[in-house]
Amino acid sequence: MPNVAELTQQLEAARISEKAAATAAVEDQNRRDRELHEIERGAAAELRGLAEMAARVFAVKATAPRPTADVKGLARKFLHAGLSVFEVERLAADRTIGDRLGVNSRAAQLLLRFADTGVQADHLYAELEAIESRAWGLAVERARALAGEA
Numbered sequence: 001m002p003n004v005a006e007l008t009q010q011l012e013a014a015r016i017s018e019k020a021a022a023t024a025a026v027e028d029q030n031r032r033d034r035e036l037h038e039i040e041r042g043a044a045a046e047l048r049g050l051a052e053m054a055a056r057v058f059a060v061k062a063t064a065p066r067p068t069a070d071v072k073g074l075a076r077k078f079l080h081a082g083l084s085v086f087e088v089e090r091l092a093a094d095r096t097i098g099d100r101l102g103v104n105s106r107a108a109q110l111l112l113r114f115a116d117t118g119v120q121a122d123h124l125y126a127e128l129e130a131i132e133s134r135a136w137g138l139a140v141e142r143a144r145a146l147a148g149e150a
Contacts (some may be wrong), residue, residue, distance in 0.1 A: 075146035107132035
């Protein structure tokens with residue numbers, strides 16, 4: 001049977017071990033917080049770049065001549081049935097819709113990537129979602145114009 005001195009030593013060893021585990025947990029959390037902060041800073045920089053590109057793309061007013069029959073048909077199919085990747089690439093030959101779909105796609109990719117990292121920055125998500133939605137709306141608007149449905 002252990003004596004009081006041995007029990008006291010065991011208790012002290014357990015306290016030291018518990019304190020070390022708590023300290024390690026705090027250090028791990030601090031390291032994770034720093035990593036997330038760096039990821040968020042990088043995400044904010046990427047978002048700024050996308051926002052600048054989006055502003056340029058959104059400012060362009062389409063003035064292209066009458067679309068070819070192929071582009072007109074693709075635009076109608078885009079609006080009413082959906083397109084394959086190859087068909088989207090052909091439709092994107094119209095630079096206005098191509099640029100708008102490009103911004104939409106890039107914003108969607110960033111949303112997914114940021115979500116995978118665990119970044120909890122609602123302001124970044126809100127801005128990305130706004131850019132993605134606006135790009136999609138403008139792409140649909142351009143598709144309607146190309147399809148003769150505007």
